[in-house]
Amino acid sequence: MDTTTDEQRFTRVYRETYAAVEAYVRRRIHPDRARDVVAEVFLVAWRRFDEAPVADALPWLYGVARRTLANVHRADQRHAGLTQVLAAQPGRDVDDHAGAVADRLHLAEAFDGLSESDQEVLRLALWEELAPKDAARVLGCTSATFQVRLHRARRRLRRRVASTGEAEAPSRGTRANMLPETTGSGRDA
Incomplete structure (x- = not known):
């Protein structure tokens, strides 16, 4: 694997497909999170670039984006489930022990x-x-x-x-x- 050639090829693919991949992701996730997901897509693409087709990489990148989005959605579901579990936990009041500590220090001094x-x-x-x-x-x-x-x-x-x-x-x-x-x-x- 020739890294200079791969870097040049990846840079070319990145420039040609970034807008399309970003649009694909934006249609499937909140726009505030789209850039992070697109960055993750291209990170995965760089790591697995030897699997990318030489001629037309866009469909392959859509596949990477689809799997990345699936991971994000699963993480969101886990987060929401955990939030529900935590919200269902009975609340605990925490007593302020400062007064008791001050009393004990005062008693110890006496x-x-x-x-x-x-x-x-x-x-x-x-x-x-x-x-x-x-x-x-x-x-x-x-x-x-x-x-x-x-x-x-x-x-x-x-x-x-x-x-x-x-x-x-x-x-x-x-x-x-x-x-x-x-x-x-x-x-x-």
Whole structure:
């Protein structure tokens, strides 16, 4: 295959048939998409130019255009089907978590301002979810002493949360709302 001769022949065929191929495509697809399809037709034609008849390439190019248009129509149908499937999906509301994140950061800042002993009491009750007798054993004190320490640590945390700019307790679901006044088992905390 002599590329210079093929390039010259393709250039000649392109110039002679472009308008006819474009008209063929425009009659079968929206005019806004016609140029892209015609470009695809001539790309396929260049790749398979050795199959093109030497004498009259226009009918062969119409065949290439017909198959290219069929591919475009199939892609459009797949797109439309997918659009219908997606439209039929139930809508999901996405909650804005910015407030909860800000509340948690505010609570973390207040927690970090507590003494290490208050932090440890709260960690044992809230994070480790230990019962008061078990948490007391960890700290080496009685259950009653642990419950008093827990009550005081919660109160100090609430004060710190309020004093660092929050007029109200953080939103529901944050750790500050998991600080009940009762001093039952650590599971209540």
